[in-house]
Amino acid sequence: xxxxxxxxxxxxxxxxxxxxxxxxxxxxxxxxxxxxxxxxxxxxxxxxxxxxxxxxxxxxxxxxxxxxxxxxxxxxxxxxxxxxxxxxxxxxxxxxxxxxxxxxxxxxxxxxxxxxxxxxxxxxxxxxxxxxxxxxxxxxxxxxxxxxxxxxxxxxxxxxxxxxxxxxxxxxxxxxxxxxxxxxxxxxxxxxxxxxxxxxxxxxxxxxxxxxxxxxxxxxxxxxxxxxxxxxxxxxxxxxxxxxxxxxxxxxxxxxxxxxxxxxxxxxxxxxxxxxxxxxxxxxxxxxxxxxxxxxxxxxxxxxxxxxxxxxxxxxxxxxxxxxxxxxxxxxxxxxxxxxxxxxxxxxxxxxxxxxxxxxxxxxxxxxxxxxxxxxxxxxxxxxxxxxxxxxxxx
Ligand code: FES
Numbered sequence: 167x168x169x170x171x172x173x174x175x176x177x178x179x180x181x182x183x184x185x186x187x188x189x190x191x192x193x194x195x196x197x198x199x200x201x202x203x204x205x206x207x208x209x210x211x212x213x214x215x216x217x218x219x220x221x222x223x224x225x226x227x228x229x230x231x232x233x234x235x236x237x238x239x240x241x242x243x244x245x246x247x248x249x250x251x252x253x254x255x256x257x258x259x260x261x262x263x264x265x266x267x268x269x270x271x272x273x274x275x276x277x278x279x280x281x282x283x284x285x286x287x288x289x290x291x292x293x294x295x296x297x298x299x300x301x302x303x304x305x306x307x308x309x310x311x312x313x314x315x316x317x318x319x320x321x322x323x324x325x326x327x328x329x330x331x332x333x334x335x336x337x338x339x340x341x342x343x344x345x346x347x348x349x350x351x352x353x354x355x356x357x358x359x360x361x362x363x364x365x366x367x368x369x370x371x372x373x374x375x376x377x378x379x380x381x382x383x384x385x386x387x388x389x390x391x392x393x394x395x396x397x398x399x400x401x402x403x404x405x406x407x408x409x410x411x412x413x414x415x416x417x418x419x420x421x422x423x424x425x426x427x428x429x430x431x432x433x434x435x436x437x438x439x440x441x442x443x444x445x446x447x448x449x450x451x452x453x454x455x456x457x458x459x460x461x462x463x464x465x466x467x468x469x470x471x472x473x474x475x476x477x478x479x480x481x482x483x484x485x486x487x488x489x490x491x492x493x494x495x496x497x498x499x500x501x502x503x504x505x506x507x508x509x510x511x512x513x514x515x516x517x518x519x520x521x522x523x524x525x526x527x528x529x530x531x532x533x534x535x536x537x538x539x540x541x542x543x544x545x546x547x548x549x550x551x552x553x554x555x556x557x558x559x560x561x
Contacts, residue, residue, distance in 0.1 A: 187418035212471035328358025347409025372517035381449035410445035
């Protein structure tokens with residue numbers, strides 16, 4: 167079933183990339199766009215973005231493959247909020263605030279693990295995978311408490327297409343389907359729920375939007391990445407938008423072979439090529455080498471406006487074996503180097519320049535319609551009240 171979902175749209179996007187490849191052109195935004203440079207350096211603006219974007223919208227916090235077995239969990243801090251994502255014995259993923267209902271201690275500080283129960287490391291209260299309080303240490307001396315009132319606090323969570331989305335606002339009424347705008351049906355084609363979580367790394371970067379601009383940007387590829395993977399690549403991108411989410415493709419220069427192949431024989435590599443971004447903070451990039459894999463980059467705002475943290479997660483369609491392991495790890499090390507030494511080194515320096523007041527505005531060309539659309543969505547979400555968010559994403 168997963169392999170038919172979205173097939174029509176995926177083929178249509180390949181046809182579009184073929185058409186633009188033939189004419190060596192790309193669709194252009196109507197005009198050049200500027201935004202205030204202060205959007206990247208103003209601490210007040212940063213607080214607003216964290217509160218109104220990261221704390222209100224569904225965030226893709228983990229691929230299913232990171233917690234595949236019953237009892238698996240992942241603990242992380244997201245925009246200052248401690249969360250605990252668990253997979254119960256029933257296979258259902260639930261997310262809790264990682265705070266014991268006694269006095270608020272983190273229930274675990276291990277980033278990932280497997281547990282039937284969580285025993286609070288402070289005084290030893292015990293919670294099950296559904297978040298219910300099961301045991302109070304020295305209960306008789308502690309005194310009477312109504313256990314039903316001491317469950318862990320649950321956050322809205324959905325698992326689909328092998329990815330797990332969580333909303334940090336436990337009272338949120340944002341509808342996952344409306345927010346995802348059908349994009350999850352396209353991502354389903356990857357089949358991530360059966361993939362293998364190989365490894366992950368964390369990289370420090372500049373303001374989260376400086377970093378995210380880079381994932382949407384093919385304009386820089388042959389220039390900034392001239393020493394690594396870029397010299398033979400185009401600086402052109404085609405963006406396909408599904409609500410606020412955007413898939414990025416190159417125009418296909420090598421189209422003749424594809425045109426000679428029946429469309430239903432087009433491979434997943436063709437249908438899923440390029441970068442898949444998930445608003446507001448995820449990029450999924452396909453690559454080969456050592457078996458079929460993707461790098462999922464998860465950007466989170468850091469402690470201040472000039473900082474972000476990116477977790478690079480490497481998923482492989484099948485677990486690498488023998489010499490494939492070395493090849494895969496070399497590929498990951500290469501991708502880390504490219505992002506850290508080229509993209510983020512550039513981003514950190516431009517962040518400094520913007521902080522120093524070097525520019526009043528930053529500019530996105532007609533060929534950078536992906537970033538234009540992204541910043542448009544950032545502004546729209548910030549300006550929208552809670553009650554109107556679903557209407558915003560419904561278009
Ligand atoms: Fe958890 Fe006291 S804070 S048992």
